[in-house]
Amino acid sequence: MSAAATPSQTAVDPHERAQRSDARRNRGRVIAAARSCMARDGLDAQMEDIARRAGVGVGTVYRHFSTKDELVEALAADRFQRLEELAREALAQDDPWESFEQFIRVSAHIQTEDRALSEVLTSRPEIMGRAAQSVGILDLVSRLLGRAQMAGVVRKDAHPRDVPMLMCALAGTFRNPNSDPDRYIGIVLDGLRAQGGKYTKLPPVADS
Amino acid sequence: MSAAATPSQTAVDPHERAQRSDARRNRGRVIAAARSCMARDGLDAQMEDIARRAGVGVGTVYRHFSTKDELVEALAADRFQRLEELAREALAQDDPWESFEQFIRVSAHIQTEDRALSEVLTSRPEIMGRAAQSVGILDLVSRLLGRAQMAGVVRKDAHPRDVPMLMCALAGTFRNPNSDPDRYIGIVLDGLRAQGGKYTKLPPVADS
DNA sequence: CTATAATAGGAAGCTGAGTTCCGCTTCCGC
DNA sequence: GCGGAAGCGGAACTCAGCTTCCTATTATAG
Numbered sequence: 001m002s003a004a005a006t007p008s009q010t011a012v013d014p015h016e017r018a019q020r021s022d023a024r025r026n027r028g029r030v031i032a033a034a035r036s037c038m039a040r041d042g043l044d045a046q047m048e049d050i051a052r053r054a055g056v057g058v059g060t061v062y063r064h065f066s067t068k069d070e071l072v073e074a075l076a077a078d079r080f081q082r083l084e085e086l087a088r089e090a091l092a093q094d095d096p097w098e099s100f101e102q103f104i105r106v107s108a109h110i111q112t113e114d115r116a117l118s119e120v121l122t123s124r125p126e127i128m129g130r131a132a133q134s135v136g137i138l139d140l141v142s143r144l145l146g147r148a149q150m151a152g153v154v155r156k157d158a159h160p161r162d163v164p165m166l167m168c169a170l171a172g173t174f175r176n177p178n179s180d181p182d183r184y185i186g187i188v189l190d191g192l193r194a195q196g197g198k199y200t201k202l203p204p205v206a207d208s
Numbered sequence: 209m210s211a212a213a214t215p216s217q218t219a220v221d222p223h224e225r226a227q228r229s230d231a232r233r234n235r236g237r238v239i240a241a242a243r244s245c246m247a248r249d250g251l252d253a254q255m256e257d258i259a260r261r262a263g264v265g266v267g268t269v270y271r272h273f274s275t276k277d278e279l280v281e282a283l284a285a286d287r288f289q290r291l292e293e294l295a296r297e298a299l300a301q302d303d304p305w306e307s308f309e310q311f312i313r314v315s316a317h318i319q320t321e322d323r324a325l326s327e328v329l330t331s332r333p334e335i336m337g338r339a340a341q342s343v344g345i346l347d348l349v350s351r352l353l354g355r356a357q358m359a360g361v362v363r364k365d366a367h368p369r370d371v372p373m374l375m376c377a378l379a380g381t382f383r384n385p386n387s388d389p390d391r392y393i394g395i396v397l398d399g400l401r402a403q404g405g406k407y408t409k410l411p412p413v414a415d416s
Numbered sequence: 417c418t419a420t421a422a423t424a425g426g427a428a429g430c431t432g433a434g435t436t437c438c439g440c441t442t443c444c445g446c
Numbered sequence: 447g448c449g450g451a452a453g454c455g456g457a458a459c460t461c462a463g464c465t466t467c468c469t470a471t472t473a474t475a476g
Contacts, residue, residue: 020422020473047464048426057425058465068464122330122380158395159413165387166395172330172380179373187366187374191399199403205367228443228452255434256456265455266435276434 027064029054034071035078038116043072043123045116069127072120076131079117083107087140096151097197100144101189104167108185111171118171121164132164155194166192180206235272237262242279243286246324251280251331253324277335280328284339287325291315295348304359305405308352309397312375316393319379326379329372340372363402374400388414 033054037045047068051058065071090103111118120127132138141163148154166188173184186200193199241262245253255276259266273279298311319326328335340346349371356362374396381392394408401407 022473023423026424044463046462051426059425059467060423062465063423066465122383125384125386155398155407157410161413162391162395165381165384165392168384169377169380169392169396172377173373175330176333176373176376178333183370184373184377187370187399188377188396189399190363191395191397195407196404199363202365205369226444230443231453234454252433254432259455267437267455268453270435271453274435 023063026054026056026060029056030061030064030071031074031078034075038072038075039114042115043119072116072124073127073131075116076120076124076127077134079110079114080131080135080137082110084135084137084140086110087137087144091140091144096148097153100148100154103141103144104163104189105185107167108170108174108181111167112174112181115175118174121168121171128164128168138164149194152194153197154192158192162192178206231271234262234264234268237264238269238272238279239282239286242283246280246283247322250323251327280324280332281335281339283324284328284335285342287318287322288339288343288345290318292343292345292348294318295345295352299348299352304356305361308356308362311349311352312371312397313393315375316378316382316389319375320382320389323383326382329376329379336372336376346372357402360402361405362400366400370400386414 030050034045034050037050037053041049047058047061050071051061054061061071065074086106087103090099090106093099093102111121120131138160142160145154145158145160145163149156149158170181170184170188173179174181180203182203183205186202190197190199238258242253242258245258245261249257255266255269258279259269262269269279273282294314295311298307298314301307301310319329328339346368350368353362353366353368353371357364357366378389378392378396381387382389388411390411391413394410398405398407
């Protein structure tokens with residue numbers, strides 16, 4: 001019990017010597033490397049690859065994240081923070097439908113480019129739950145949705161929790177190489193519209 | 209090239225001695241065991257579990273399927289055959305929308321109960337492609353969809369290939385324990401309706 | 417500048433699956 | 447029945463990843 005202290009954001013006991021500068025620098029590198037490896041290879045990106053790309057040894061990765069899962073969770077939290085920003089930006093817009101649609105599209109787009117995120121969404125509900133909770137994202141989504149419902153452009157029986165679930169549904173299509181994400185985003189959006197709303201123009205089907 | 213002959217449905221060379229009866233019996237047991245193990249544990253059900261449940265040794269499993277992937281593919285083909293039956297049944301109905309909706313709902317239901325199937329759909333497009341091809345399912349889906357479009361109850365810009373893709377999207381939500389599949393099926397169905405159609409009544413949100 | 421605790425690095429160990437191998441057993445044709 | 451090919455079982459092997467551990471290095475307080 002010698003207070004080995006997680007070298008992260010837990011408030012640092014002022015008695016303790018601060019984290020060494022090289023440690024802090026390497027932590028950043030590891031996170032960046034993990035982000036890009038996992039965006040490409042998904043959850044089964046390898047620790048050694050990550051270490052290599054970060055320019056450090058595996059041992060160093062483990063000094064900062066005692067487990068692969070911990071690293072995954074850190075990244076997930078990070079991505080959710082990004083989503084939160086996007087939700088705020090969307091909320092700043094005036095038109096209730098536009099802002100809702102924008103948020104959905106942009107979040108979907110992020111998943112398109114980050115395989116790890118989409119895998120966490122579809123196969124690690126616990127992680128996703130914790131990450132979403134820590135950021136206040138569900139609340140923002142509620143506001144986006146509520147405003148659109150109030151304005152009569154989104155069906156009244158939609159529930160805030162449907163949004164992440166639908167995102168996670170869309171994630172499934174992104175992984176399929178010959179699928180055009182925008183078609184499915186469009187269809188889902190139209191399924192959420194208040195009845196009688198004008199439908200999305202779907203992108204044309206690419207012939208194969 | 210000594211014609212080691214896959215002991216499956218490939219037309220058996222009459223010169224060859226027929227497959228031994230116990231082999232045939234065991235093959236059946238393996239398939240059944242694999243089906244139930246994988247329905248429960250998904251694609252990472254273990255070969256030993258499957259063998260144990262089939263009451264045979266792993267060696268026997270490998271005699272019939274030289275690779276885990278081969279086994280998975282056999283099962284996938286099997287499930288797709290079931291889907292084809294369902295498509296035929298749906299097609300036998302008169303009402304174009306009803307039959308379309310029924311097919312979507314029933315197929316979705318099957319995935320709900322078979323984790324392996326839903327995993328193949330979302331993460332093994334190649335397998336899914338081959339399986340779907342071998343069975344003539346895409347064609348049946350085209351007919352179901354076309355008929356509904358002709359009748360003006362499904363949006364004209366939907367494409368047959370959207371159907372499997374949307375199924376695969378829905379698969380993503382089924383894996384999330386506290387999600388009600390029927391809500392998302394409903395939303396997707398409404399996204400496919402011709403504009404102005406009467407919306408699905410979504411099941412109420414379960415509070416958590 | 418020195419002492420020393422914090423950190424880095426990366427080879428080696430561990431683990432958990434899939435797969436192979438081979439001696440034993442069972443079915444089938446004669 | 448008998449011979450032998452076909453099939454069976456399951457211990458052992460393989461291999462790929464994660465994790466540990468121990469030595470060498472480096473930043474920082476004094």
